[in-house]
Amino acid sequence: MRRAGNPGRSGHALSLRSARDIFAARERLAEVFGVPDSSRFVFAGNATVALNQAIKGILRPGDHVVTTSVEHNSVMRPLRRMEGAGVSISVVQAGRDGIVDAKAVSAAMRKETRLVALVHASNVSGSLQPVGEILRAARRRGVFTLVDAAQTAGSVPIDLSTLRVDLLAASGHKGLLGPQGTGFLYVRKGVPLVPLIEGGTGSRSENDRQPDFYPDALESGTQNSVGMAGLSVSLAWLLRMGVEKIRRKEMEIMGVLLDGMAKIPRVTLFGPRDPARSASVLSFLVEGMDPAETGLRLERRFGIMVRAGLHCSPNSHRTLGTFPEGTVRISPGPFTTMKQVALFLSALRKISSGA
Numbered sequence: 001m002r003r004a005g006n007p008g009r010s011g012h013a014l015s016l017r018s019a020r021d022i023f024a025a026r027e028r029l030a031e032v033f034g035v036p037d038s039s040r041f042v043f044a045g046n047a048t049v050a051l052n053q054a055i056k057g058i059l060r061p062g063d064h065v066v067t068t069s070v071e072h073n074s075v076m077r078p079l080r081r082m083e084g085a086g087v088s089i090s091v092v093q094a095g096r097d098g099i100v101d102a103k104a105v106s107a108a109m110r111k112e113t114r115l116v117a118l119v120h121a122s123n124v125s126g127s128l129q130p131v132g133e134i135l136r137a138a139r140r141r142g143v144f145t146l147v148d149a150a151q152t153a154g155s156v157p158i159d160l161s162t163l164r165v166d167l168l169a170a171s172g173h174k175g176l177l178g179p180q181g182t183g184f185l186y187v188r189k190g191v192p193l194v195p196l197i198e199g200g201t202g203s204r205s206e207n208d209r210q211p212d213f214y215p216d217a218l219e220s221g222t223q224n225s226v227g228m229a230g231l232s233v234s235l236a237w238l239l240r241m242g243v244e245k246i247r248r249k250e251m252e253i254m255g256v257l258l259d260g261m262a263k264i265p266r267v268t269l270f271g272p273r274d275p276a277r278s279a280s281v282l283s284f285l286v287e288g289m290d291p292a293e294t295g296l297r298l299e300r301r302f303g304i305m306v307r308a309g310l311h312c313s314p315n316s317h318r319t320l321g322t323f324p325e326g327t328v329r330i331s332p333g334p335f336t337t338m339k340q341v342a343l344f345l346s347a348l349r350k351i352s353s354g355a
């Protein structure tokens with residue numbers, strides 16, 4: 001590919017072009033999240049890699065972590081692994097609406113607590129967590145914080161100049177509208193993180209020790225420069241459009257969906273009924289029908305593609321009372337039209353009435 005020189009590995013034109021693409025993506029990411037220093041955004045292959053880096057890079061044996069019962073396995077599995085390495089974990093139970101009580105999170109912190117790790121919005125129920133209150137409580141206790149923003153980055157405004165989080169991870173391919181195989185970890189200055197991967201960075205090549213400056217400290221090996229170039233373009237679009245505008249549009253669609261679905265007999269909705277308390281994600285079940293069957297009918301008969309099952313978050317389903325079958329999940333985005341919403345509601349009416 002014409003633009004895919006290896007960034008930072010040479011001074012020739014193709015390498016420089018690639019490095020500029022990555023720099024542009026980083027600068028735009030920083031602008032989306034209101035951070036003046038873009039070097040604090042470390043690129044990763046996806047949110048999972050970023051979350052693993054955050055969790056395994058900050059915890060040490062003897063530490064304690066507070067997390068919630070609505071986390072994705074990308075948080076829970078690394079935490080369970082760390083449990084085997086001498087870390088203890090408290091899982092705070094969220095309510096049946098999928099929202100955790102900030103006071104309960106605060107009460108679970110103790111002397112050895114080093115990290116509070118929580119999802120910004122559940123990928124099953126869409127429930128937005130009271131992150132501001134939780135982050136303030138953790139800060140008062142000198143506890144580091146990690147927010148999994150996979151479901152909110154690019155669709156719910158996040159201003160890191162006011163939201164004082166230490167670590168924030170997200171995918172590039174969801175609300176940020178970039179290609180798959182992209183993601184990032186934001187690391188607030190001063191947060192001590194041990195790199196998960198060490199190696200060539202194209203910088204300080206005379207030294208056989210990992211550089212300690214960002215983003216190089218956490219970015220070893222050849223980058224996904226083609227993916228980053230794509231992400232850079234989608235971020236430019238996002239900046240022109242404004243995340244606030246996207247949020248308003250998605251909330252409007254969620255409002256119509258919630259109202260419409262609540263009126264369909266035999267359909268049960270999970271999560272908050274108020275779009276202001278939810279990201280653009282909604283789970284439901286049709287009474288007496290396996291979620292996989294509902295998903296199949298939506299696709300086969302109406303061309304509507306949804307995800308059914310456990311959504312890599314068994315604990316969220318236990319919390320909602322939908323384990324082990326799971327739910328059907330829909331997630332309108334910035335390009336969803338009201339015509340599509342009407343088509344979906346009519347399809348669901350037909351499926352639920354057995355027509």
Ligand SMILES: Cc1ncc(COP(=O)(O)O)c(C=O)c1O
Pocket residue numbers: 046047048049072074119121122123148150151170171172183
């Ligand atoms: C809340 C949440 N966290 C983490 C992830 C993992 O993201 P990725 O697939 O980019 O690794 C997802 C993906 O669905 C998610 O919804």
